[in-house]
Amino acid sequence: MAKKNAFYAQSGGVTAVINASACGVIETARQHKKYIGNVYAGHNGIIGALREELIDTNEESAETIAALKHTPSGAFGSCRYKLKSLEESQGEYERLIDVFKAHNIGYFFYNGGGDSADTCLKISQLSKTMNYPIHAIHVPKTVDNDLPFTDNCPGFGSVAKYVAISTKEASLDIKSMCETSTKVFILEVMGRHAGWIAAAGGLATEQEDDAPHIILFPEIAFNKDTFLTRVNHTVKKHGYCVIVASEGTRYHNGTFLADAGSVDAFGHKQLGGVAPTLASMVKNELGYKYHWALADYLQRAARHIASATDVQQAYAVGQAAVEMAIAGKNAVMPAIIRGEGKTYSWSIQAAPLEQIANVEKMMPRNYINKDGFHISEQGRNYLSPLIQGEDYPPYGKNGLPLVANLKKVFVDKKIKKTFLI
Amino acid sequence: MAKKNAFYAQSGGVTAVINASACGVIETARQHKKYIGNVYAGHNGIIGALREELIDTNEESAETIAALKHTPSGAFGSCRYKLKSLEESQGEYERLIDVFKAHNIGYFFYNGGGDSADTCLKISQLSKTMNYPIHAIHVPKTVDNDLPFTDNCPGFGSVAKYVAISTKEASLDIKSMCETSTKVFILEVMGRHAGWIAAAGGLATEQEDDAPHIILFPEIAFNKDTFLTRVNHTVKKHGYCVIVASEGTRYHNGTFLADAGSVDAFGHKQLGGVAPTLASMVKNELGYKYHWALADYLQRAARHIASATDVQQAYAVGQAAVEMAIAGKNAVMPAIIRGEGKTYSWSIQAAPLEQIANVEKMMPRNYINKDGFHISEQGRNYLSPLIQGEDYPPYGKNGLPLVANLKKVFVDKKIKKTFLI
Numbered sequence: 020m021a022k023k024n025a026f027y028a029q030s031g032g033v034t035a036v037i038n039a040s041a042c043g044v045i046e047t048a049r050q051h052k053k054y055i056g057n058v059y060a061g062h063n064g065i066i067g068a069l070r071e072e073l074i075d076t077n078e079e080s081a082e083t084i085a086a087l088k089h090t091p092s093g094a095f096g097s098c099r100y101k102l103k104s105l106e107e108s109q110g111e112y113e114r115l116i117d118v119f120k121a122h123n124i125g126y127f128f129y130n131g132g133g134d135s136a137d138t139c140l141k142i143s144q145l146s147k148t149m150n151y152p153i154h155a156i157h158v159p160k161t162v163d164n165d166l167p168f169t170d171n172c173p174g175f176g177s178v179a180k181y182v183a184i185s186t187k188e189a190s191l192d193i194k195s196m197c198e199t200s201t202k203v204f205i206l207e208v209m210g211r212h213a214g215w216i217a218a219a220g221g222l223a224t225e226q227e228d229d230a231p232h233i234i235l236f237p238e239i240a241f242n243k244d245t246f247l248t249r250v251n252h253t254v255k256k257h258g259y260c261v262i263v264a265s266e267g268t269r270y271h272n273g274t275f276l277a278d279a280g281s282v283d284a285f286g287h288k289q290l291g292g293v294a295p296t297l298a299s300m301v302k303n304e305l306g307y308k309y310h311w312a313l314a315d316y317l318q319r320a321a322r323h324i325a326s327a328t329d330v331q332q333a334y335a336v337g338q339a340a341v342e343m344a345i346a347g348k349n350a351v352m353p354a355i356i357r358g359e360g361k362t363y364s365w366s367i368q369a370a371p372l373e374q375i376a377n378v379e380k381m382m383p384r385n386y387i388n389k390d391g392f393h394i395s396e397q398g399r400n401y402l403s404p405l406i407q408g409e410d411y412p413p414y415g416k417n418g419l420p421l422v423a424n425l426k427k428v429f430v431d432k433k434i435k436k437t438f439l440i
Numbered sequence: 441m442a443k444k445n446a447f448y449a450q451s452g453g454v455t456a457v458i459n460a461s462a463c464g465v466i467e468t469a470r471q472h473k474k475y476i477g478n479v480y481a482g483h484n485g486i487i488g489a490l491r492e493e494l495i496d497t498n499e500e501s502a503e504t505i506a507a508l509k510h511t512p513s514g515a516f517g518s519c520r521y522k523l524k525s526l527e528e529s530q531g532e533y534e535r536l537i538d539v540f541k542a543h544n545i546g547y548f549f550y551n552g553g554g555d556s557a558d559t560c561l562k563i564s565q566l567s568k569t570m571n572y573p574i575h576a577i578h579v580p581k582t583v584d585n586d587l588p589f590t591d592n593c594p595g596f597g598s599v600a601k602y603v604a605i606s607t608k609e610a611s612l613d614i615k616s617m618c619e620t621s622t623k624v625f626i627l628e629v630m631g632r633h634a635g636w637i638a639a640a641g642g643l644a645t646e647q648e649d650d651a652p653h654i655i656l657f658p659e660i661a662f663n664k665d666t667f668l669t670r671v672n673h674t675v676k677k678h679g680y681c682v683i684v685a686s687e688g689t690r691y692h693n694g695t696f697l698a699d700a701g702s703v704d705a706f707g708h709k710q711l712g713g714v715a716p717t718l719a720s721m722v723k724n725e726l727g728y729k730y731h732w733a734l735a736d737y738l739q740r741a742a743r744h745i746a747s748a749t750d751v752q753q754a755y756a757v758g759q760a761a762v763e764m765a766i767a768g769k770n771a772v773m774p775a776i777i778r779g780e781g782k783t784y785s786w787s788i789q790a791a792p793l794e795q796i797a798n799v800e801k802m803m804p805r806n807y808i809n810k811d812g813f814h815i816s817e818q819g820r821n822y823l824s825p826l827i828q829g830e831d832y833p834p835y836g837k838n839g840l841p842l843v844a845n846l847k848k849v850f851v852d853k854k855i856k857k858t859f860l861i
C-alpha cells in the first residue's frame with residue numbers, strides 16, 4: 020500500500036480520556052512511518068476537514084503527544100455537526116474528498132459516538148460511490164456507553180468512577196449530619212436514553228444499606244407515589260436517603276421529568292433539571308430538608324479521578340484503529356471484548372460499522388434489580404471492573420493538573436475555494 | 441494537673457478533612473496518656489454530650505484512627521445545633537456539666553466554624569459560672585473560610601482545590617466544543633456570605649484569557665446589565681464564557697439571586713439556584729446555549745482530590761488543640777499563621793475565642809480585581825498555596841476510596857435521667 024497521510028478528528032461531547040485515544044492514534048502512526056506519513060487533526064472535528072483547517076500533529080513533540088493521555092477535553096477541538104446522507108449533502112462529501120486528495124489523506128480516524136460512527140461509515144462508502152480510496156476507522160468514545168458490539172465505551176469508565184466516588188463521598192457527608200440537617204440528597208447525572216451513568220452511582224453501595232438508596236433510570240418508568248413512598252421509607256429506616264437520578268428519568272408516557280426545551284445539533288432534546296424537580300416533590304409531599312447537585316460537565320471532564328482501566332482502553336482503541344487501518348481494514352471500529360472468567364480481562368477486535376452506526380445499546384433490564392430502584396448483581400459485575408485503578412495526571416507546583424500544551428500549527432491550505440459551514 | 445478524660449465533637453457542615461482533625465486530636469491524646477485518659481467522641485456532635493451518647497475512641501485500633509485522615513464527612517456524626525446563652529438554656533449547660541462530671545471529662549475539643557467557636561467559648565465559661573473545671577479548645581473547621589485570626593480554615597483548601605480543578609477541567613471541555621455547542625458554562629459554588637470558594641475558581645486562570653472569565657462574589661453587588669455585557673463580550677472574544685458564581689451572589693439591595701426560602705437550624709437562609717437563574721438570563725437576553733453545574737455537597741466531600749496542605753493543617757490544628765489543652769490553655773483556638781517570605785510556610789498559634797466567636801471574616805476587597813469579576817494578584821497569592829499538593833486516599837480493588845470503619849462502641853451511660861433534644 021502506498022504511503023498516505025491520516026486524518027484524525029474528535030466528534031461530539033468530549034470526555035476525560037478522548038485525548039488518550041488521540042495519543043494512541045498519533046503515537047502508533049508515528050511507529051508506522053512506512054505506511055502513514057503525517058497525522059492531520061481536524062480543528063474542531065469534521066468541520067476542520069470541511070474548512071481545510073488541519074492541525075499538523077508532526078509539529079508536536081513526543082512529550083506533548085504523550086501529555087494528551089492525561090489531558091481532558093478535545094485537545095484538537097470537537098464539534099456537534101452531523102453529515103447528512105450522501106444524497107442530501109453531496110457538496111460536503113465532495114469537499115471532503117477534495118481536501119483528502121489535496122493532502123494525500125488515505126486514512127480517516129473518527130473519534131466519537133453513535134452519530135460519528137454513522138459519519139465514519141458514510142466516509143468509508145466514498146471509496147465506492149466517489150471512487151476515492153480511504154480507510155475509515157471509527158474510534159469509539161462516549162460517556163453514554165451506548166455503542167453496540169463493544170463491551171463498553173472509552174470515556175464511560177471515568178464518568179462511572181467519578182459518579183461512584185462522588186456518590187459515596189456525598190453520602191458519607193449526609194449520613195454524618197442527617198439527624199439535624201439534610202435528609203434527602205439527589206445527584207443528577209448524565210444519560211439521555213440509557214441509565215449507564217446512573218447505574219454507576221450504584222457502585223457506591225458496597226454493603227447492605229449503603230447509599231445510594233434509590234437510582235432512577237430512564238429504563239424504568241417514574242412513578243411519583245412509588246418514589247415518594249420509597250424515599251419516606253428510607254428516611255424512616257436510615258435517617259437519610261440518597262438518590263442518583265439520570266437526566267433521562269421519565270414518566271410512563273415518555274415525558275421527561277425535566278425538559279429544558281432546547282435541542283442540540285443532532286436534534287436531541289437538551290435536558291437538565293431532574294434533581295430540582297425531585298427535590299420539590301420531596302419538599303412538598305414529605306417536608307424533608309433536601310440538597311441536590313447537578314454534576315453536568317464536571318462528570319465527563321473529571322480527568323483528575325479517571326479510571327485507569329478507562330485510560331488504558333481509550334489508548335488501546337486509538338492504537339488498534341491505526342493497526343487495523345494499516346492491515347487494510349475499512350468501515351470498522353475497534354471494539355473492547357470482555358474476556359471470560361472471574362478475573363476481568365479485555366482485548367480489542369474489529370467490529371463492522373454497518374452494524375454499529377445509529378444503533379443505541381440500551382442497558383439490559385437484568386442489570387437493574389427487581390424493584391427498579393438499584394442495580395442488580397449482574398449490573399455490578401459488569402460495571403465494577405470499568406472503574407478500577409486510578410490514573411492520576413501530573414500536577415504543577417500550583418496544585419493544578421498539567422495538560423498538553425499544543426502548538427496547533429495549521430497545514431498550509433491547498434484549495435482556493437473556501438467552504439462555508 | 442490530674443488526669444482527665446477528653447470530649448471531642450464535630451459540629452456543623454462537615455468537610456473532606458474534618459476527620460483529619462479528629463485523627464490529630466485522638467492520636468495526640470494517645471501520646472499523652474499521663475494527662476488525658478480516654479477521648480470520648482460525641483455521637484452526632486454536641487447532641488451526643490447532651491444525650492450521654494459517647495463513643496469510646498479507645499475501642500478503635502490505631503489503624504482505624506489513622507484511616508480517619510483520609511475519610512471525608514464527620515466520622516462520629518455532626519449536627520447543626522446551637523446552644524443558646526447560659527441564661528436562656530441553663531438546662532442544657534447543667535446537663536453538659538452532669539455528663540462531664542459523670543465521665544470525668546476535663547477537656548472539651550469542639551471542631552467547627554464560627555457558631556461552634558461561640559459554643560466552645562460558652563463551655564469554657566462554665567469553669568467560672570458553674571464552678572466546673574474544663575479546658576475548652578476550639579478546633580477550626582469550615583469550608584466557608586470565614587473564621588478570624590487564622591490565615592485560613594481547614595476544609596477550605598480542599599474545596600478550593602476541587603473548585604479550581606473542576607473549573608479548569610470543565611473549561612477545557614467547553615473551550616474544545618464551543619464553536620458548535622455550549623457557549624456559556626456556569627458553576628455554582630458554596631459561600632453564603634463570603635466569596636472565598638468562588639475566588640478559588642479563579643485559580644484555574646493560569647494564563648491570560650484562561651477561564652473562568654467571570655467570577656460572581658457575594659462581596660460585589662450583582663448588576664444584570666454589566667454581567668450580560670461581560671458575558672457577551674467574552675463569547676464574542678473567546679467563543680465561550682465560563683462563570684463561577686457564589687451561592688451568595690446578590691443584588692445591590694442585598695436580595696440573593698436565588699433563595700430556596702428555607703432556613704437552617706442556625707437561622708441562616710438556605711440557598712441554591714444561582715446558576716439556573718443566571719443561565720435563564722443568558723438564554724433569554726443573549727440566546728447562547730448554556731450548561732450549568734451545581735456542585736453542592738460534592739465540593740466539600742471531595743476527599744479524593746483533597747489539598748495536601750489542607751490535610752496537613754487539619755491534622756495540625758487537632759494535634760495543637762490537645763497540646764494547648766495539656767499546657768493549660770482554655771478558650772482558645774489553634775490558628776494557622778502564615779509565614780513571611782515568598783515561599784509559603786505556616787505555623788500554629790493559640791488565638792483567644794472571645795475575639796473569634798461570632799466574628800465573620802470577609803474576603804478583603806483587594807483580593808478581587810478592580811472590575812469585580814475576578815481575583816487580583818493579592819487574592820491569587822493568598823489562595824494558591826492552600827491548594828498545593830495532592831493527598832490521595834488509598835483505594836480498594838473495586839476502584840472506590842477506602843474509609844475508616846469505626847466500631848463506635850458507646851460508653852456505658854452513668855446518668856439515669858434522659859435528656860430530650
